[in-house]
């Protein structure tokens with residue numbers, strides 16, 4: 707069992723930050739998992755796009771763990787980083803945190819996932835990743 711009480715990573719910028727709204731609630735009263743997955747896919751695509759320097763698609767969701775629910779009004783931050791690259795693929799880890807009561811600074815790690823994206827050429831076929839830029 708993951709310890710989900712956590713502070714936001716102070717040394718990183720979230721790929722996206724968004725408030726969970728009433729329209730995204732499921733029948734049980736918490737935020738619909740599909741909404742969270744969508745945010746994760748968008749967040750994970752950002753470092754993948756930066757690495758691929760061009761068109762990408764999601765080829766796989768390798769893992770997805772929902773540790774804690776998200777509630778209406780939570781400030782949801784998705785942190786995303788590239789953890790592996792292949793010839794044409796980029797694997798990204800996404801960690802999602804909810805700030806539940808911003809005034810109380812209650813922060814919970816709610817979800818984590820690993821996704822793989824593939825760089826595409828103009829014919830939508832896998833494209834070799836560009837070399838890493840050296841400074």
Ligand SMILES: CC(C)(COP(=O)(O)OP(=O)(O)OC[C@H]1O[C@@H](n2cnc3c(N)ncnc32)[C@H](O)[C@@H]1OP(=O)(O)O)[C@@H](O)C(=O)NCCC(=O)NCCS
Nearest residue numbers: 762763764765766791792793794795796822824830831832
């Ligand atoms: C992504 C797509 C172009 C890959 O085509 P493909 O013919 O399977 O390509 P390849 O077999 O050459 O695989 C390309 C890369 O993806 C990786 N890959 C393929 N399937 C994978 C899977 N299930 N999990 C992880 N990686 C996978 C391969 O290992 C390869 O990586 P590498 O080049 O770094 O070694 C094709 O499957 C596709 O268009 N899928 C639909 C994508 C989509 O619409 N996504 C939803 C909306 S974004």
